[in-house]
Amino acid sequence: MPMINERSAKSGWLSWFFSATTISIIMLGFAFVCGLAAALMWERSNSSWQTHLDNAFNAGIALFGTVSELRSQPSRTAQSDIFEFTVVQPGKLDDTDVVKLRFDVPNSAIYETSLTLRPPSAAITASGERVAVRIFSPQFQYSVSAIPATNNGLAFQFGELSRGIAKLCSDATMYIELDDQNWLKVSAPSIWSCAARPADLRLPALLLAALTLGILFSVANGFSQMLEQLANDIRTAATSGSIEEIPERGVSEVKNLTASVNTFFANERERLEQRALLLSGISHDLGTPATRLKLRTALIEDTILRDKLDRDIDQMTDMIDGVLSYTRHEMDTEAPRKISMRSLVQSIVDDYQDVDKPVSLAAPEQVNLERLGNVFSQTSENTHVLIRDHQRVLCKCRPNAIRRALTNLIENALKYGEEAHVSLHATADHFTIAVVDQGSHTFFEQPEKLLEPFVRGENAKWTKGAGLGLTITNSVVKNHGGALKFVQRQGGLEVSMELPRWI
Template sequence: MSAAFVTGGLSVWLWTQSSANWRAHQSAAYVAGVTLYDALQNGTAPPTGVTINPLPPAGQSLAALGQFRQIEGAASSSRITVIPISADITPQRAGAPLTLVIVSPDITYSVADLPNRDGQTAAETTGAVTRKFASFCSDPIVLGKMGDQPWVRIDGPSVWGCAASPSDWRLPAIILAVLTMGGLITVALNLPTDFTSFAHQLRNRRRVGGPSQYDATGPQELREIVTAVNTYLEVERDQLASRAAVLSGVSHDLGTPATRLRLRTALIPDACLRQKFENDIDAMTGIIESVLTYTNAEMNSEAPRRLSLTSLVDAIVADYQDVGRPVMLEQGKDVIVQGGRSIFMSRQGQGVVPPEQDIIVVARPVSLQRAITNLIENALKYGRRAHVLLHATAETATIVIEDEGTQTSAREIEALMDPFQRGDNTSTIEGHGLGLTIVATIAKLHGGSLAFEDSSRGVAARLEIQRN
């Protein structure tokens, strides 16, 4: 920003300085023109830098015939501008009219824009003409004729020639100002881009395995936000690590008394009572293992990688079928993909993606396998069969697991996604109320969601994840 202000000030200074130099140059040419008229009319000394010389006889003859291009020093392709200047008429005397002929190699001077006001003298008109000479970079041949006097050649390269023109820095000033404005606009546009980019990274950090901390770059406000976020992430990691350490320690410490309880339970002669003790011990250890699984999912310790979701689902279903479990993989439908518009067609085209095409995703295979397995287990627990369907779009992939014959609605199941929530009809079914919570957490890690909907067979669980 400081550099932009400096360069902006420099461009303004260059513009104003060049404008002032040109105004001074044109003013000097105007004064020279006023003095020149008096010199032509009265025979006084011409202005400094201007010489007045009569044309030779041959030049006089050519000028009288209007053949100005044939005068010595003029090119045959020169452009001729004739400027008649009326004489001043006063009660005391009447002056002679002045005719100026400008033979320029590249410029035809416009006479229409010369100043013409009431009371304007011939000397002022002559000054306006010489000021116009000084406004352009040209070295014209100037011829003059005062009334019936012979033609004269007026040379003033040091007054209105190219060599007398001051350095014009206005074009570099414009370029510098444009570059400065471009830099300011770039900085201004990058400010929200920096914030948006960081927000995007932070939003997707758990899904794509973001860094443990972010580099504090950009404007001061963004650096302070990044520093605060890094502090929060560090505290969050410490809390999750402490929670996992405590749960792991509790699980380890409970292992020894649980083993002793199992040994002592085996000595109970009453088979019914012994079975109740064993069920309670299994429930205690199962709860600890479920909490550890949920905590590990929250800690996001597994790195994502590129994998075939089609192969993963096929392998999970095949494992269930190998042990005789009623799990079926349904054949997906063709996916219709909208194409983009082209310059040749205003209507969007469509494409069909066959269902057998391999679906590639960037995901955490172990976590994703656990989520799919939990949903299949729920479908088998509360229904007779589990039907698995896989379909995808360009952005997302969805695993649909539909049970068969369950009496529970989708709304009731969605209410059980909070930790340790179980339905009224689950008293005879094993579980600890963390399965759906773990699945929902894994779905969020992959930028997706877990939802349920009623179907013709029962209830369908939809596990949606981002493909990239």
């Protein structure tokens, strides 16, 4: 007993752990952690990067101060390592030095960026209105369009120039013109080099954010797909007629929901069978006293009274037969199979023609199939392809049920319209069986009312029947996922069964 309890507890814990709610909580918690980590990584990386660029800007302003002092006092000696810059003694920069500099890096080209910085006022520098700058880098040339030219001072322009070099890291060397004879060589590996830039975690942050969105979408889409599949299964089971058990799949909550639906279908099927058995039993039991009444009426000498009793007994017998047919249909568990609908309809019509009944068949010699247009065809619109098929329209259905339904339509047409013209039309997805009678008196304002059990039209007062033929036909059509339609014609009524070719 303790072993059973332990096993049950373990099973319950596993069921809880793998339930949809728990999985959702775990996945949403993981998504929250990923989203928070992505936000922190992005903020930290962006802050570090902005601080690095601000330091480069401030270093450029400090460099401008050194350049201003050297330009105003040519005899002054430059100090080294001023604000993270390595400044060397001013000297001449001739063409020989430039050529030598271009080939300082073995087997690599040196790119040169030349620009002139102009202040908004000549009073800022004592030696002129412009400062020539030449930047040499083994990686690339720098863009000078981002440096404001006239609206800001030289200090700001030096800061922006240093920021631009730091943004595109490289082993850059800058030469700044002091006068016509001297240039100042400046390098800043602690600011401009790629090793000095902070770690950029924005790309991993974007990947984490994408992972978070993926998890959220996966959770939502997973539940949506499972519920959509369950809805399709319920819809298929409800329209198939057999109400087969829906397979249980997915997380535990969806499985429990599927099990509840299966239980509901099973209970409904059992109730339907019990009701059909009850009706069948009552109808069968009524047949015996009806037969005895028929025999006893033969002993009545009054002809008028005997005829009236015979008509009442015949009407009661017809009602019993109709109820038996209806209950047999409700209890029928025929399995669908693939047949030729053309052959089935033809055989039914032939049976009537063999006994000289006015029943005819007008089946098409061509089947109309719709084909979607594509980019390789001459037109992108949908086209129709006619396939000659003289013998068969393949479909999957319940043949006995279709035979019973079509027989009911033909019987009604013969009973109330004197003739029955049957036609068969098919497309790639559906087929239609239509029965047209020739009775001009068969006009109804609401022919759909005839689908209700025991409801008959005004023209059926003097004919035998229980009013269950169209009810059975409509049940067959619905169980196949189709529809029964009525169309008033000039010479009669057309009743058509529109059914899918595959159920």
